[in-house]
Amino acid sequence: MSYHVDMYIRVIRRKNKNGSVTGYVQLAHNYRDPQTGQPKAKVLYTFGREDEMDLEALRRLAQSIHRFVGDEFTSGRGQSEAIQTTLLDSRPMGGAYLLDELWRQLELDEVLRERLVDRKFKAAVERVIFAMVANRALAPSSKLAMEEWVEREVALPGMTELDVWQAYRAMDVLHDVTEELQYEVFRRVSNLLNLDVDLLFFDTTSTYFETEDEPEDGLRRKGYSKDHRPDLPQVVIGLAVTRDGIPVRCWTWPGNTADMSVVEEVKQGLIGWRLGRVITVVDRGFVSESNLRILQRAGGHYIAGEKMNSGKSAVEVALARPGRFRELRPNLKVKEVVVGDGEARVRYVLAFNPEEAKRDEARREAMLRELRMELERLKELQGEAHTKAHCRLASHPTFKRYLKQDRWGNLRIDPEAVRQAAHLDGKYLIRTSDDTLSTEDVALGYKQLLMVESAFRTLKTTLDIRPMYHRKDERIRSHVLLCWLALLLVRIAEVQTGRSWPDIRSHMQAMHQVTKSTPDGIVVQRTETTEVQWEILRALRITEPPRILRMEPRTRGL
Known part of the structure; x- marks a missing residue:
């Protein structure tokens, strides 16, 4: 049994300026581009707008064709009995094919x-x-x-x-x-995509378990929850990501693991991959002197966020050092500050974002308004109620930095604390051990740490890593690894196409595998490739799947 189509009728849709969509009916046929080798559609004739089509004229044309080839035309259905088919099944195939x-x-x-x-x-x-x-x-x-x-x-x-x-x-x-799988994935991804792996970004997140009063054990521990679910046991997940946002390695630790404690394990794991010169970019939560020394082992370097209210003398000097900011981009100004000499020398880059400064000021003003209302309510209380409210305000995680006590023990807003906070609006301090990096590389490299945050968002939303229901440590680690592999494929697709994964998935899932029963047997074929699907596949260097996927000739009696 053979199945071949030279010409076919298709409908293409165009979006109008007012948001409406118009369909046009065309007679087309496929040919293979001699330069790219890719199949393309060539329009032979345009019948007109879909909503203005003369269907009777099409039926007359079909009837004329059937008379010419000697088939009996079935009026109203536009089919001959000889090729009449029954649709048995239709399901998405494009997304799975791409992956x-x-x-x-x-x-x-x-x-x-x-x-x-x-x-x-x-x-x-x-x-x-x-x-x-x-x-x-x-x-x-x-x-x-x-x-x-x-x-x-x-x-x-x-x-x-x-x-x-x-x-x-x-x-x-x-x-x-x-371990073997992650190394092989990194090696092959680096070769396939020609990745620049001298700059690796590292960060952690947490993900929780849905449990019903089950005891904590193994990896499942309560700890600081970045999902705002401190009531549930969790695990901590670490990701190493390239500057292009490609995740090249993941780690899973018990839920009560502190960020500061994982740096040495991460550094040792990456040294084992023989990457050569690597600059690791980490956020403020990982910065301690011991961690920074670990990141410099084996010729490595770091770019690290520095807490501006840490109380370190070097940080205070860096923030107070006068000097003009140099504009790198409309919303990014930088200046370099070197503190100390010799082995005690520390290189900082102070970055300033004017738009972020406006947002910081607005958030602080809103917070101060709320604080003033709390202080007014405090004046109306007496006795034990006053004492409890006073202690609550004085220990409040946000309010306390703006409060001081007067000589009578009453809480007041501290104008100096407000002034110091305003001085830091829109600024962030970056520390680096690499003197060969320009201030621009340092600032933009740290800003790219957002790539890891984006990867975590994809894990938690698009890939639904949470909540988890596994109990065994081995299954928990495997679940995280499966999500990491999915994230790897998703990010490669996004980087190479310039589209978001939800957009890619939506278009590719419109490609269906259709199973039909014909008088000659079962035919499994796919729907026609749309223009967007073809663009996505071409960007990923993937050939179209065959139109006919399987045929099962019907056995006829002798």
Whole structure:
């Protein structure tokens, strides 16, 4: 049985200036561009606007064609009985196809198979792992819900069904090969994308578990929650990200782990990858003298945010040092300050954002208005109620820095504290150990730390890493690793296309795998590639999937 179409009717849609959409009906055929090798559509004839089409004229044309080829035309349906089909199934395939092609470009399928060659499994573990990664990127769900997702809701390359226990066993295998896998991923991603890896950004976040009065154990611990859920046990997750926003390594620690305590482990892990000269960019939460010394080991350097209210003498000197700011960008001015001499020498870059200064001033004024109202209410209280309210204000995490006591013990707003806070509006202080970096590289390098924050937002929103329901430490680490692999594919797609993942996913999921029953057998084909889908695939250097995916000829009796 053969299936070939030279010409076809298509509808293209154009968005008008007023936001409405107009469809145009065209007769077209596909040809392969001799320069790019990519299939393109050539318009042979435009029938006109979709809403103004003369359908009867089309039917007469179809009837004329059928008479010419000798088929009987069925009026009203525009089909001959010989090619009449029944639609059996239709499900999204474009998103999974794109992810699978990126997976294979990175050779992740080969990496996993090489590490599983000595293990005997009935299921294709590499395909199960890919299915879980694709699920995080396309339609995040529990491992149990994935059974129905794979069977009914998506067309996954090389997989038509999944058992939840296969998923759990695959997660256990993934945990066993974590270190090797992360190194191989980094090596292959660096080669594929020609990544600049001399500047790595590092930060941590936390993600929580939904539990019902279950005891804390293993990785599941209560700690400082960046999700504002201190009532729930959590884990701490670390990410190392390139300047392009590509996550190249992840870590998982117990939920009560402090940021300060992980720097040495992170540095040792990256030294093992033989990266050469690496400048690590970290936020203020990681800055201690011991951590900074760790980051300088083996020829490494750092760019680190410095707490401006830390009380360090060097910081006070850097903030008080006079000098003119130099404008790098409309909202970024910098000046370099060197404090001390010899081994005690510290290089700082003081950055100033005028727009952020206005926002800081507005936030402080709103806070002071609230504080004044609290002080007025305090005057109206007596006895124990006054004492409790007084202590609450004096220890308030935000208000206390602007308060002082007069000689009678009454709380007052401290004008000097307000003045000092205003002096820091829109400013942030950066410290670096590398004298070869320009002030611009230091300031913009630190600003790019937002790439890690963006990666964490994607993990928590698009990929739904939280909440987690796993109990075993191995499964928790594997869950984080699956989300990291999904984030890796998502960020590669975003960087190379210049589109957000939700936009890419929306367009690609419109490509469906359609199963039809015909008098000659079963035909599985995909919908036509749209212009946007073609642009996305071209940017990722991915070829279009074949139009006919599978054919099963019907067995006829002799």
